[in-house]
């Protein structure tokens with residue numbers, strides 16, 4: 001797609017021509033927008049779409065669209081661009097991924113413990129008297145390497161003797177903290193460990209080493225977060241940036257990765273919705289706090305519940321963690337880890353205990369919530385399926401989704417379709433496309449590592465499979481996930497149509513909104529990702545290079561990334577309407 005083409009495309013937002021019949025709603029309404037000269041996914045014989053009041057009212061040939069056109073109708077000649085259903089990213093941390101609210105002390109993910117020192121020193125400039133300093137970017141295996149002769153705590157304390165500091169690891173499943181942070185959080189070597197968390201200690205001395213796994217770290221981060229002023233404004237700005245990036249990639253609906261509602265995030269989302277600033281439909285997923293009582297959380301959740309599909313914000317699914325992650329030894333396994341940082345928990349741990357999950361799901365169902373459950377280890381996956389089996393047996397019909405699904409025991413593979421549970425995967429990183437899971441061998445051994453990330457096994461049972469980015473863990477670009485899921489070969493998805501479904505209609509089903517979006521069908525919301533090339537005809541390697549030229553949500557342009565990149569938007573009225 002070149003500049004001349006794009007400018008021609010803008011110039012074509014004028015009048016068009018008419019006559020005849022095709023798929024359409026009756027009676028014909030004058031359309032707000034008609035798109036002609038399009039290649040439309042799923043409608044080989046059509047080249048024209050008409051949109052009225054945010055919904056698709058006509059799919060057919062240009063000759064038949066006449067009845068929908070009047071002088072007010074916006075006409076767009078797409079010059080053979082490819083119109084797809086808007087992408088639905090079933091698991092995306094859009095609120096956090098591009099935000100500075102979690103701190104801007106940035107370390108180096110690839111650095112050893114000693115190599116982090118200059119990065120930490122550089123962060124001293126960001127520290128404010130008596131305020132928490134927050135940041136991100138380290139890897140657990142580097143800072144806990146047996147080759148280090150000092151502990152992470154000693155290193156960070158030397159640079160920050162007084163300022164409380166909490167640094168998040170990239171997966172968000174561990175925090176590196178200093179002694180002042182531990183003191184403020186009331187954590188000592190004698191503290192009991194919170195549900196879903198581990199307080200790490202030096203194996204020889206039994207002293208704290210400054211690393212908190214999973215929920216132990218979440219609790220400290222929450223304390224830091226809530227102590228800072230201006231978090232609302234910083235979060236709002238971060239959300240706007242995140243949404244804008246999502247829109248440039250053709251994403252029209254987002255399944256929220258998690259809503260930390262005790263950090264004021266819900267209020268930020270509400271403000272964005274009120275101001276008409278949402279460029280995507282979003283299923284907000286309030287997080288279930290493992291250490292808070294069920295009753296208090298249910299009471300709050302009732303107050304924010306919304307399943308009004310006419311709005312852009314839905315709040316009818318929770319985010320629940322069953323377990324942690326393999327590298328921490330916190331993902332829950334059916335058989336013990338080969339090596340783990342937490343030898344006292346050889347099978348890993350649970351955020352929500354398996355004895356509690358059935359009751360959680362049951363009570364949530366009664367107040368209108370389904371669940372999107374983080375389950376990585378084969379133990380957590382089995383336990384989560386058991387909990388869903390329980391609520392299904394009690395008549396629960398809401399959508400349930402298990403996400404990540406890195407290691408699934410063969411016995412559990414057929415249970416997804418049987419229990420009507422969506423299987424959500426993230427594949428948008430090179431090592432997954434190449435099925436290189438050597439990183440997991442020290443923890444799981446070669447055999448279990450070879451079974452990791454098998455989409456095909458679950459897909460073949462007929463279960464609903466979705467792809468998502470978990471942004472910013474993987475690439476936000478849906479075309480990367482789509483291409484890589486096919487590139488995976490024997491463990492991936494079989495073809496381009498299955499991959500597209502996984503990023504569109506299947507994800508809509510997982511969110512409980514399959515009847516309003518996820519495909520180009522009459523009466524559905526006019527949510528489109530308009531791409532410069534027909535990706536169903538491209539070699540797999542070229543799919544990721546296709547470009548989104550327009551994103552349309554409910555018949556309105558929510559992004560024109562290439563145009564925005566090309567010219568100052570003030571030149572074009574169309575941009576003024578879209579950013």
Ligand SMILES: [Zn+2]
Nearest residue numbers: 091093257470
């Ligand atoms: Zn996530």
